[in-house]
Amino acid sequence: MDAKAREEIQAAVQALDEALGGLINFMMTLRPTLRNEIMQICGHHIETARQAKERLECCLRQTPVIPSRPHDGHAGVPITAGGLRNMARVIKVGEINELTPGQGKLVQVDAQDIALFNVNGTYYAMGAVCPHEEGPLHEGEVDGDSIICPWHGYDFNVKTGECSVDSDLRVMTYIVKTEGNDLLIEVA
Ligand code: FES
Numbered sequence: 001m002d003a004k005a006r007e008e009i010q011a012a013v014q015a016l017d018e019a020l021g022g023l024i025n026f027m028m029t030l031r032p033t034l035r036n037e038i039m040q041i042c043g044h045h046i047e048t049a050r051q052a053k054e055r056l057e058c059c060l061r062q063t064p065v066i067p068s069r070p071h072d073g074h075a076g077v078p079i080t081a082g083g084l085r086n087m088a089r090v091i092k093v094g095e096i097n098e099l100t101p102g103q104g105k106l107v108q109v110d111a112q113d114i115a116l117f118n119v120n121g122t123y124y125a126m127g128a129v130c131p132h133e134e135g136p137l138h139e140g141e142v143d144g145d146s147i148i149c150p151w152h153g154y155d156f157n158v159k160t161g162e163c164s165v166d167s168d169l170r171v172m173t174y175i176v177k178t179e180g181n182d183l184l185i186e187v188a
Contacts, residue, residue, distance in 0.1 A: 009056050016053040039112040040127035040172040094183040106138040124158035125174040
């Protein structure tokens with residue numbers, strides 16, 4: 001990496017750092033339910049930005065400065081294919097025996113409230129805050145492929161997050177994996 005590329009990456013790291021810091025400070029001023037709602041909508045983008053910053057910092061730490069070659073085209077950032085992509089993380093959120101069929105529970109991942117359900121032996125996860133009036137979806141009843149919000153009965157499909165009562169409403173869904181007895185959620 002030449003000195004110019006290093007300088008540009010340092011500037012990008014600083015810009016990301018300031019943007020993330022400002023955003024997090026702002027989020028902390030919001031009431032928790034609104035904060036959760038925003039995190040459900042764009043939390044994965046925030047996480048992606050955070051990981052991009054870490055990856056750029058990693059490039060700066062690991063790559064020595066080399067003089068740029070003449071006619072080099074451009075000083076490319078040494079990020080391999082898939083480097084800034086495929087950044088999904090798999091996080092343990094519980095164990096299989098904690099949830100019997102029809103049961104749900106609340107888990108927290110990256111400050112997001114997520115509702116985890118056992119639907120006839122298959123595990124699903126979705127945002128825990130009902131987009132209607134912020135009811136606790138993790139306390140909802142499992143009905144077929146849907147969770148019924150305990151407050152006003154709106155339903156949310158465990159696979160798509162869609163609501164059949166109001167098509168404008170939707171919750172974020174997450175991929176759930178099992179590994180042995182562990183329940184894992186995939187987050188971006
Ligand atoms: S708060 Fe969930 S249906 Fe009203």
